[in-house]
Amino acid sequence: MEAPCMNKLKQKEFTLASLTDLTSSSSSPVVATFSCVDEVTELRFQESESADSFSFDLSSAQLFKLGALQLVCVCDSSNSTKEFRDEKESKDFCDSFEEWTKDAVTKGSCLPNGTVSYSSSKFDNKIEAASAKMYFHYYGQLLHQQNMLQDYVRTGTYHAAVMENRSDFSGRVVVDVGAGSGILSMFAALAGAKHVYAVEASEMADYARKLIAGNPLLAERITVIKGKIEDVELPEKADVLISEPMGTLLVNERMLETYVIARDRFLSPNGKMFPTVGRIHMAPFADEFLFIEMANKALFWQQQNYYGVDLTPLYGSAHQGYFSQPVVDAFDPRLLVAPSMFHVIDFTKMKEEQFYEIDVPLKFTASVCTRVHGLACWFDVLFDGSTVQRWFTTAPGAPTTHWYQIRCVLLQPIHVMAGQEITGRLHLVAHSAQSYTINLTLSAKMSGPGANQGGILQTSSCKLDLKEPYYRMSQPQVYPVAQEPPAQAQDLQIQSDDLEEVELLQQNANAQL
Numbered sequence: 460m461e462a463p464c465m466n467k468l469k470q471k472e473f474t475l476a477s478l479t480d481l482t483s484s485s486s487s488p489v490v491a492t493f494s495c496v497d498e499v500t501e502l503r504f505q506e507s508e509s510a511d512s513f514s515f516d517l518s519s520a521q522l523f524k525l526g527a528l529q530l531v532c533v534c535d536s537s538n539s540t541k542e543f544r545d546e547k548e549s550k551d552f553c554d555s556f557e558e559w560t561k562d563a564v565t566k567g568s569c570l571p572n573g574t575v576s577y578s579s580s581k582f583d584n585k586i587e588a589a590s591a592k593m594y595f596h597y598y599g600q601l602l603h604q605q606n607m608l609q610d611y612v613r614t615g616t617y618h619a620a621v622m623e624n625r626s627d628f629s630g631r632v633v634v635d636v637g638a639g640s641g642i643l644s645m646f647a648a649l650a651g652a653k654h655v656y657a658v659e660a661s662e663m664a665d666y667a668r669k670l671i672a673g674n675p676l677l678a679e680r681i682t683v684i685k686g687k688i689e690d691v692e693l694p695e696k697a698d699v700l701i702s703e704p705m706g707t708l709l710v711n712e713r714m715l716e717t718y719v720i721a722r723d724r725f726l727s728p729n730g731k732m733f734p735t736v737g738r739i740h741m742a743p744f745a746d747e748f749l750f751i752e753m754a755n756k757a758l759f760w761q762q763q764n765y766y767g768v769d770l771t772p773l774y775g776s777a778h779q780g781y782f783s784q785p786v787v788d789a790f791d792p793r794l795l796v797a798p799s800m801f802h803v804i805d806f807t808k809m810k811e812e813q814f815y816e817i818d819v820p821l822k823f824t825a826s827v828c829t830r831v832h833g834l835a836c837w838f839d840v841l842f843d844g845s846t847v848q849r850w851f852t853t854a855p856g857a858p859t860t861h862w863y864q865i866r867c868v869l870l871q872p873i874h875v876m877a878g879q880e881i882t883g884r885l886h887l888v889a890h891s892a893q894s895y896t897i898n899l900t901l902s903a904k905m906s907g908p909g910a911n912q913g914g915i916l917q918t919s920s921c922k923l924d925l926k927e928p929y930y931r932m933s934q935p936q937v938y939p940v941a942q943e944p945p946a947q948a949q950d951l952q953i954q955s956d957d958l959e960e961v962e963l964l965q966q967n968a969n970a971q972l
Contacts, residue, residue, distance in 0.1 A: 473552050493517075493555055502556070517556075581720070582689040586713070587891040594712070594893055599662035604640045607703075610861040614642065616842075616851040617703070620733060621646045624844030627731050628652045632695055636688055636702035636721045637714060641667035641681070643701050648677040655680060656697070658721075660687045688721045696727040702734075707787060708865050709737050709804070709838035711925050713893045716814045718806060732806050735843035740854065741821065741836050742799035743881055743901065744866060745829040749786065749931075753868055756781045779870070782921060784929040785897065786866045792855040796831060797823035797881060814889060821883040821901070825875040833868040833921075834885065834899055865928065873903045873917040880904040887925075894926035 473491045492503045503514040582591070597603055608614055621628060621643075629651035635644040638657035644667075647655045659667055664685035671678045684691050700721055706712035715737075722732060757778040760770045802819045821834070839852035853862045875881060883901040890896055902918040 473548060473555075491552070580687060580690045582687050582717070585891060586893055590892040595661040598639060601640075601663075601666060604663060604666075606861060608640065608642060612858045612860045613703070613851070616849065617643060617733075618646055620842035620844060620847070620849045620851075621650050621701070623847040623849065624733075624842070625650045625846075627699060627733075627845050631698035632656075633699045633701060634658065634693065634697040634721060634725050636700055636718055637704065638667055638683065639663055639703070641671050641683065643703065644681050644683075645671065645674060645677050647699070647701055648680050652680060652699075654682070656693055657681055657683045658688055658691055659683065659685060688717050688724070693725055697725045697730060698727055699731045699733065700726055705734075705737065705838065705840060705862070707862060707928065708785075708836055708887075708895070708897075708925060709739050709840075710814065710817065710887065710889075711894050713814065713889060715804070715806070715809075716811050719809055719811050719814075722806070723811075731844075733842050733844070734840035734851070735806060736841040737804045737806065737838060738801040738840075739804070739819070739836060739838050740799045740801045741819070741834055741885060742795045743797050743823055743825070743831045743875075744790070744794045744833060744835040745796050745827075746790070746794050746832050746866075747830070749866070750832045750868060750872065753781050753786075754778070781929075782868055782870050783923050784927055785923050785925055786868060786931050787863050787928045788866075788931040789859050789863050790835065790855050790866065795835060795855070796827050796829050796875070797825050802885075816889065817887040817895075819885040819887075821881070821885055823881040825877055825879045825881055828876050830872040830874055831869070831881065831901060831903075832872045833866055834883075834901065835864060835866045837864040838862075867897060867899045867921060867923055869899070869901065869919040869921050871919045873901060873919050875903050890926075892926050894924070897923040897925055899923070 472493075474489070490505050492505070494501060494503065500517045501514045502517055627650075628647050630653050633644070633647040633652045633655045635641070635647065635655060635657040638644050638659040640663060641657050641659075644655045644657040657664075657667060657671070664683055668683045671681050671683060684693075700718070702714075702718050702721070704714040704718040706714065709715070718732075722730075726732070757774060757780075760774040760777040762770045800821070800823065802817070825831075835855070837853045837855065839850055839854065842849045842851070853860050853864060855864050873881075880903075881901060882904055883899065886898040887895045888898070898920070899922075900918065900920040902915045904915060
């Protein structure tokens with residue numbers, strides 16, 4: 460749907476000292492005019508002493524600075540060099556060029572449905588190119604789509620949420636944000652959607668077209684659009700947005716920002732969002748095996764004679780590096796040492812900028828006497844349908860999903876008593892690699908007589924990169940406290956007392972599984 464030429468920018472004129480194009484040059488003053496003609500925003504040049512003129516379409520023009528008073532304007536196969544009388548006028552021209560070029564791109568008058576503008580998009584401005592390339596390459600492969608489709612807890616919950624709320628989809632316009640294989644688009648069509656726009660930026664869009672075309676009863680009501688939500692134009696507003704924008708810790712990959720951008724751009728007032736609300740759940744945990752496993756990873760760097768080289772100067776850095784990785788695995792909920800708390804993210808109200816920094820104050824009451832090794836996190840989302848409200852959870856103890864759970868392990872555990880208050884802060888800061896830096900602090904607060912006077916007994920902090928997790932899919936094993944050189948089989952003698960100790964350790968390990 461074409462938008463009329465925007466009138467918020469008034470026509471502007473600049474007088475140039477000279478103008479040079481590919482074929483000729485003019486030493487007489489030239490007037491440069493920014494204007495909108497026949498729905499096209501353009502920059503027109505005309506010599507003051509001649510009727511000759513030519514223009515640039517600003518939707519595809521670029522400006523390069525040669526010096527304080529010289530600029531080059533390039534549009535398709537044409538270019539011209541402009542010289543100004545003073546630096547102020549040159550700067551004013553550059554500011555106007557930027558303003559009018561932005562207007563030409565965003566108004567959408569020259570963009571066919573589903574195409575992407577050639578200008579820098581909002582996505583490109585905040586996400587580094589290398590990360591975006593890897594991200595879209597990953598999701599453009601069928602094997603990764605298969606991994607998600609075979610997460611039957613995930614796929615089955617989406618199917619149930621749609622089918623149980625047919626009244627929200629029947630006869631409605633739906634936009635599938637980050638459609639991937641197109642499975643959610645087809646669920647919406649099965650529920651009776653009038654039309655579904657499946658927007659997918661990766662090469663998976665081509666596979667989605669093929670898959671949807673192979674289901675002809677649904678295909679006539681689904682349009683696949685290859686492009687980013689931030690860039691594409693749609694011919695009509697949506698009654699429903701459906702998406703699977705969740706990442707590890709809910710916010711990883713920063714697709715939730717794209718989800719709310721789609722809301723602001725395409726969703727009709729009072730439209731539905733599936734999912735509607737997300738919650739990040741948190742609780743302190745105790746896991747001695749995991750802590751020893753993490754610490755032992757850096758023991759390699761304690762070798763003082765590695766082929767004649769002392770590796771110990773890097774031990775501290777390696778130790779810190781391993782503890783900067785969030786651990787992704789499925790753990791026993793009995794490892795939690797306090798009831799969990801949660802932080803709510805309402806997708807219908809959250810602004811894009813609010814995802815840039817998420818600050819969660821923490822407060823727990825320990826239920827056991829133990830060493831706290833860190834903070835365990837998981838998430839759930841609500842599909843707030845008109846007929847059925849359905850929750851999808853990744854909680855420990857619930858059926859396992861491909862998200863598992865995530866644990867942030869402290870470099871230094873803290874000791875707590877039953878009933879003791881644990882406070883702290885979980886601070887998430889978004890970065891351009893489509894993820895977050897995690898800053899975690901946990902403290903054990905004084906309890907008993909005099910506690911009202913305040914005071915902190917212990918505090919431990921860690922900094923982690925959500926982009927670089929440690930995927931720990933194996934079950935925890937018994938790790939010795941100290942590493943000894945391997946003994947020869949014939950020299951290894953196990954005493955009966957030692958055997959009983961090993962069996963006891965194994966029983967304790969099994970009790971934690």
